[in-house]
Amino acid sequence: MRPLCICGTSLIAKLCHPPIQKPKQIFYSHRHGRLASHLDFVHNNAMPTLLIKLNNAPIDEVAEIYDLLESNHIDFYETDSGRWGISVAGFWLRDDAQVPLAKQLLDDYQQQRSERVREENKGNTDSFMRRLFRQPAMVFIYLLGILIVFYITISPFLVFFISK
Numbered sequence: 001m002r003p004l005c006i007c008g009t010s011l012i013a014k015l016c017h018p019p020i021q022k023p024k025q026i027f028y029s030h031r032h033g034r035l036a037s038h039l040d041f042v043h044n045n046a047m048p049t050l051l052i053k054l055n056n057a058p059i060d061e062v063a064e065i066y067d068l069l070e071s072n073h074i075d076f077y078e079t080d081s082g083r084w085g086i087s088v089a090g091f092w093l094r095d096d097a098q099v100p101l102a103k104q105l106l107d108d109y110q111q112q113r114s115e116r117v118r119e120e121n122k123g124n125t126d127s128f129m130r131r132l133f134r135q136p137a138m139v140f141i142y143l144l145g146i147l148i149v150f151y152i153t154i155s156p157f158l159v160f161f162i163s164k
Contacts, residue, residue: 048077048092049099052106055081055089061113065091068109074102 054062069076069091075098081089093099132139 048094049096050088051076051091051093051099051102053088053090054078055085057089064113065106065109068105069102072101072105074098074105076102 052065066078075094076091077094078091079087079089081087093102128139
């Protein structure tokens with residue numbers, strides 16, 4: 001509790017006793033099993049390191065990375081992108097000594113995932129010719145729409161050049 005200020009005005013009281021700093025960010029500490037705050041890092045003089053950004057990442061990939069870090073006892077925490085989606089969602093490492101190990105684990109995981117997803121999607125690519133034979137009416141409608149937009153865009157210039 002703050003001591004009472006006996007200075008007469010509120011301006012002097014604010015100068016004598018600045019407001020208590022509130023934590024900027026609350027998150028769950030995986031290593032310590034408790035809620036921690038941004039101020040814990042300020043007091044420990046440790047700066048967290050961003051391991052990977054999670055903006056627009058699929059949920060299954062985020063869960064797999066989470067399990068990977070947990071199973072290898074990496075000290076990390078997760079932030080979200082916030083209410084408006086403008087903050088950095090990601091996994092942050094507290095200990096700089098674990099950064100090389102975590103990056104190596106993540107590189108290996110991403111290599112395995114890219115190979116797995118490539119195998120799952122093999123043969124599912126859709127080319128123009130394939131789509132033309134499967135859905136000729138839809139392709140015709142799209143091409144007609146493109147030509148109409150192109151004509152509307154170019155017609156003022158054609159009228160100008162043709163009239164002279």
